[in-house]
Amino acid sequence: MKAARFYEVGKPLKIENVDIPRISDSEVLVRVRSCGICHTDLHFIDEGLIKPGKVPQIMGHEAAGDVVEVGERVKDVKVGDRVLIHFYFSCGECYYCRRGRESLCVSPEFQHFGFTTDGGYAEYAKAPARSIIKLPSQLPYDAGILVDAGSTAYHAVREIGKVRLGDFVVIIGSGGVGLCTLQMAKLSGATVMAVDISSDKLDAAKSLGADHVANPTVDNLYEEVRRLTDGRGADVIFELVGLSETMGRAVDILAKGGRLVFIGYSKDDLTINPRRLVTGELQIVGSRASSRYETVEVVNLVRDGRFKLDPLITHRVSLDEVNEGLDLVRRGESIRVVVRP
Numbered sequence: 001m002k003a004a005r006f007y008e009v010g011k012p013l014k015i016e017n018v019d020i021p022r023i024s025d026s027e028v029l030v031r032v033r034s035c036g037i038c039h040t041d042l043h044f045i046d047e048g049l050i051k052p053g054k055v056p057q058i059m060g061h062e063a064a065g066d067v068v069e070v071g072e073r074v075k076d077v078k079v080g081d082r083v084l085i086h087f088y089f090s091c092g093e094c095y096y097c098r099r100g101r102e103s104l105c106v107s108p109e110f111q112h113f114g115f116t117t118d119g120g121y122a123e124y125a126k127a128p129a130r131s132i133i134k135l136p137s138q139l140p141y142d143a144g145i146l147v148d149a150g151s152t153a154y155h156a157v158r159e160i161g162k163v164r165l166g167d168f169v170v171i172i173g174s175g176g177v178g179l180c181t182l183q184m185a186k187l188s189g190a191t192v193m194a195v196d197i198s199s200d201k202l203d204a205a206k207s208l209g210a211d212h213v214a215n216p217t218v219d220n221l222y223e224e225v226r227r228l229t230d231g232r233g234a235d236v237i238f239e240l241v242g243l244s245e246t247m248g249r250a251v252d253i254l255a256k257g258g259r260l261v262f263i264g265y266s267k268d269d270l271t272i273n274p275r276r277l278v279t280g281e282l283q284i285v286g287s288r289a290s291s292r293y294e295t296v297e298v299v300n301l302v303r304d305g306r307f308k309l310d311p312l313i314t315h316r317v318s319l320d321e322v323n324e325g326l327d328l329v330r331r332g333e334s335i336r337v338v339v340r341p
């Protein structure tokens with residue numbers, strides 16, 4: 001089969017012919033029809049900030065497709081099912097998994113599709129049956145992006161950010177996950193400001209329901225947020241960029257008792273004197289991906305027409321064009337690019 005594999009930081013993925021994965025009795029084999037390109041891929045390919053589990057490795061962690069083979073012990077998934085692959089292959093049995101916090105799984109068997117094991121930039125991919133989510137017939141294969149972009153936003157807004165009716169929410173970084181976070185915050189009843197340096201992304205944010213948008217290269221974010229909140233500041237901020245500059249700005253616009261939620265990160269560190277946390281009762285927290293159950297919830301939101309998927313997909317490329325697709329992400333010219341193997 002054809003696959004796009006990572007070899008070295010700073011080098012393009014190599015399109016190669018490799019063997020179709022062999023499945024165990026608890027796994028399924030999926031003919032991949034769509035796999036989203038995520039900004040996190042650049043943390044491997046450009047920065048070396050995340051190391052793959054092996055080299056070479058097939059990248060891609062937002063995959064959907066058709067089941068073509070199932071292991072002998074697999075009961076709930078059948079050949080012909082249209083499915084998503086939830087990208088955290090958590091064990092289901094450790095302390096964290098049993099408490100529903102699958103993205104924190106500590107099992108030595110924990111694998112991370114497209115991170116520590118072969119992913120979805122390939123014609124075929126294998127996954128444990130328990131990480132498979134059925135795709136309702138109304139949803140296209142490009143719903144693969146929901147396993148990361150959509151459900152990461154759901155988890156961040158609902159579980160970690162605890163956004164409530166009437167909150168003033170600021171989203172710093174309005175790419176794929178940012179626009180999903182925007183939609184989830186709106187569904188939770190918040191007033192939402194989307195922030196980005198790209199006017200195209202801010203236009204997309206407006207069309208997806210942002211109440212306010214701001215471009216920090218031209219707008220004074222501090223003044224704007226104070227003005228819109230009677231001087232209070234933002235109740236919840238989602239940080240999807242993680243650069244020194246954006247992180248510092250986020251702390252400055254947080255209301256007393258407010259919550260700053262990190263979804264994105266870079267090499268940069270956040271420096272803050274704890275006195276600011278104490279005197280303002282500020283909370284600074286991280287949010288990591290989602291559980292399989294949360295992804296099912298997001299799929300249901302799309303099926304019911306409450307969460308918009310189509311406007312998030314701006315480009316479609318073939319597997320041979322995956323490096324061009326990554327270039328679109330690098331240049332910030334896309335919301336979500338999907339590969340169609």
Ligand SMILES: [Zn+2]
Nearest residue numbers: 038039040148
């Ligand atoms: Zn991702």
Ligand SMILES: [Zn+2]
Nearest residue numbers: 091094097105
């Ligand atoms: Zn576990």
